[in-house]
Amino acid sequence: MGTFNIDRLLTWARIALGIVFTYAAFLKVSMSWLTFAGSIDAYKILPDWAITPLAQLLPWLELALGLLLVSGFAVRWTGLAVTLLLAGFFSAMMQAHFRGLDIDCGCFGPGEKIGANTFIRDGALVGLAVCVTLGAFLRRNTLLHRVQ
Amino acid sequence: MHKPALAILLMLAATVAAAQTPSQTKSAPKASPAPAAKADAFTLPERASGKKDAPIVMEVWTDFECPHCKELYLHTLRRLMDDYCATGKVYLIHRDFPLQGHVHAREAARWADAAATIGKYEEVTEALFSNQEVWSVSGNIEPVVAAVLRPADLQKVKQVMKEHSAEIDAAIEKDVFLGAQTQVNQTPTTKLTEKGVILSVSPGNYPYATLKSYLDSQLSK
Numbered sequence: 001m002g003t004f005n006i007d008r009l010l011t012w013a014r015i016a017l018g019i020v021f022t023y024a025a026f027l028k029v030s031m032s033w034l035t036f037a038g039s040i041d042a043y044k045i046l047p048d049w050a051i052t053p054l055a056q057l058l059p060w061l062e063l064a065l066g067l068l069l070v071s072g073f074a075v076r077w078t079g080l081a082v083t084l085l086l087a088g089f090f091s092a093m094m095q096a097h098f099r100g101l102d103i104d105c106g107c108f109g110p111g112e113k114i115g116a117n118t119f120i121r122d123g124a125l126v127g128l129a130v131c132v133t134l135g136a137f138l139r140r141n142t143l144l145h146r147v148q
Numbered sequence: 149m150h151k152p153a154l155a156i157l158l159m160l161a162a163t164v165a166a167a168q169t170p171s172q173t174k175s176a177p178k179a180s181p182a183p184a185a186k187a188d189a190f191t192l193p194e195r196a197s198g199k200k201d202a203p204i205v206m207e208v209w210t211d212f213e214c215p216h217c218k219e220l221y222l223h224t225l226r227r228l229m230d231d232y233c234a235t236g237k238v239y240l241i242h243r244d245f246p247l248q249g250h251v252h253a254r255e256a257a258r259w260a261d262a263a264a265t266i267g268k269y270e271e272v273t274e275a276l277f278s279n280q281e282v283w284s285v286s287g288n289i290e291p292v293v294a295a296v297l298r299p300a301d302l303q304k305v306k307q308v309m310k311e312h313s314a315e316i317d318a319a320i321e322k323d324v325f326l327g328a329q330t331q332v333n334q335t336p337t338t339k340l341t342e343k344g345v346i347l348s349v350s351p352g353n354y355p356y357a358t359l360k361s362y363l364d365s366q367l368s369k
Contacts, residue, residue, distance in 0.1 A: 032362070034338075034359070034362045037350075037362075041353055041354045041358070048356075048358070051358050052362075104351070104352065
């Protein structure tokens with residue numbers, strides 16, 4: 001019964017994470033990529049030549065990962081990719097904060113400054129992604145043991 | 149794949165596909181009556197670069213004390229003026245948006261706008277941004293402007309500031325008003341329009357290579 005509940009919980013967590021990713025991607029792809037390029041440049045961690053391709057590709061990558069999470073296809077590897085991506089976003093926000101950059105997060109489009117709210121939200125998302133990924137890997141191992 | 153998951157997937161994909169169109173076709177907000185009719189003399193064409201009939205119109209709201217505006221002007225807009233405005237591809241309009249916390253930004257905008265009346269807007273603007281760290285602390289703007297103008301031109305600018313201060317302030321207010329209509333709430337903010345259709349309203353700075361890539365993609369359509 002306990003395992004069943006955890007499975008259910010992880011499934012809902014995966015779908016929630018997928019919807020958040022899809023929504024963030026939806027906002028970015030529905031606006032000009034120049035706007036997102038401005039958000040990326042504000043972090044001052046990438047060379048100029050990397051900003052344009054990243055601004056054009058990242059929203060579509062987020063969209064693909066979000067849809068994969070919602071669909072439940074290749075959850076382990078999608079979860080791992082989402083975890084790494086979110087950890088990257090979180091690190092970028094941390095470095096911006098500690099360098100004293102007063103900039104937009106750019107997570108859901110422009111207009112949201114980096115601050116306590118963005119740290120709490122993104123920290124929670126990283127935690128959720130770790131749980132979904134670990135859950136997917138552990139579940140697979142358990143199933144393999146049962147088969148053996 | 150489970151059927152419910154597949155249904156959710158299809159719904160999300162359809163929503164995202166539908167969302168591709170609106171921002172591209174969003175029309176410009178209808179302009180309300182301008183706060184002051186006289187302000188036009190200090191707005192266009194003196195504070196613009198390029199040809200009015202260029203395919204892309206770029207409006208940039210800046211604050212002279214804002215470091216990101218300085219970076220955008222010196223590293224991106226200067227090159228844009230040479231490569232795109234001079235060649236008739238882009239019509240660049242400078243708009244003032246002095247922020248509340250920047251105590252000398254409005255005065256700097258007055259100097260630049262007054263200089264525009266004698267065709268020296270770009271020279272004064274470049275000097276103001278290049279020496280931002282100096283005058284933004286001291287509040288002493290005149291020496292910075294004097295360094296790039298001939299004494300006779302400086303006198304003309306000072307005379308314009310004295311005799312037309314109300315019109316200059318009205319021009320600044322008009323820019324702020326237009327910015328508010330465009331939902332500008334930070335500087336710099338760039339609005340790109342092509343044949344009356346808004347392409348983007350982007351807050352923040354971006355490298356010249358990024359802007360070039362974007363403009364080239366729009367111009368090649």
